[in-house]
Amino acid sequence: MKTELKVDGLTAGPGEKVKGFVLFDESAAGIQVQAPVFLINGAHEGPTLVVTSGVHGDDLNTIPMTWRIAEQIDAGQLRGQVIAIPVVNPLAFEAGTHLTPADNDTPSVPGNAHGTISERIGHNLYHKIVVKADYLIDMHGGSKRSTLAALAGIDGAAPDGIVKRSYDMAEAFNTDLIIVMQPKGEGPPKAMFQIASRNGAPSLIIGMGRMGFNAEDTERGTRGVLNVLKRLKMLDGEPELRVTPRETGSELYHYTPYGGSFFPTVEAAQEVGEGDVLGIVYDVFGDEIGRVTAQTNGMVAAIRFYPVISAGEWVASVARL
Ligand SMILES: [Zn+2]
Known part of the structure; x- marks a missing residue:
């Protein structure tokens, strides 16, 4: 029996698509940081895919990708659930900065409820949304810092089965480059795709294109996520593959x-x-x-x-x- 999909105060019944805000932080002064979220609860049973974009405030080209994904998925056809967040970091988005302005950092998971603003955003993102993921795609884009090849990173230090399933997702996304990432330095990983992978959810970090909205990047990123949904059998059809990715370690x-x-x-x-x-x-x-x-x-x-x-x-x- 298909159940409701709930995140914070938002609820989507089976076969329903809902959008609204989820509380990501409330400061000591009572200022609320809310992130926009789409909940797409498929009419049929299946896994949960979480798609995040706008973790960095100038990764702007990822935002319309997420809008189009939410628009194009038919909840009546979907097997499983998609939770998509177009702007994970509303503070950096509004300020036009890559990092959260108050602490010059990236929201990281699992975060810390009593930490810096980026840690608090990461804490809420993790506990309200990332923990629901059976699969995760964290979308990054061209920023002030750099223009990117279409690339899909996977966590090479995750358990073997997870690496293989993440690699399948990367092939389906159909980027120019697949990067099998090895851990950098000491200490636990903090990137969302690594944490989700270590929790048993095959995951990707995507990077692509140039800063700002443009039709080419929007189309490629949207097609990539829909391809992954097809590969995971959450949607009918075969992934549309246009390039042969190169691999790097x-x-x-x-x-x-x-x-x-x-x-x-x-x-x-x-x-x-x-x-x-x-x-x-x-x-x-x-x-x-x-x-x-x-x-x-x-x-x-x-x-x-x-x-x-x-x-x-x-x-x-x-x-x-
Ligand atoms: Zn980014």
Whole structure:
């Protein structure tokens, strides 16, 4: 017997689609942070997929992807439930910043009910929504920081069965690049897709496209999530696959030794060879200061978008193929 889907004060009956706000924080002064949420409760039994976007306030292109997903899923046909959040971090979204302005951080799960604002948002996101996930897709987009190849990251340190099922989801999403991520440094993982994977929910972190709304990214991201729903048999039909993804186990981050204005000379998803110029740095008179060159062969996973840089800043990531 199909039951109601409830998150906070929102309820969707079987075969229903509901939208509304979920409380993500209430400050000491009583200011409430509410995130918009779509609940799509399929008419038929099945698993729960959680889709998050707008974790970073300038990952704007992910937001219309989530709108279109919510619009295009027919609750009458759906097997299972989809919970989709277009803007996880309303504070950064309003401020136009990548990170939460008050603490310069990213909402992380499982968070902390008594921690910083980002930790409190993460705590509510986790306990109200992420714990319901059988599958999870965390959507990130082109930001002020960088333009991205279409990429799907999975947690390579999750149990084997979860890695394999996450990889299946990544193939169905049909990105240019699949990154099997290994844990960085010591301590427990804090990224949502890693935590969900370790909890037994196959998960993806998606990155794609350029900052701002545009039809191309919207279409690709929407198709990707619908493809995953088909692969998981939550919707009828076969995934529509248009590219053959390349796989990587590591990315090499490139930093500029020069401050100035960075002009990229490569595009995201372009394959480069060691020694190729990734970008040129100019001074304020337009004279060339120096060039940043690729230290490895591979695919450009990310390239700096906002041109003004200081020496030592990150400008590109090249995925080793
Ligand atoms: Zn992001």
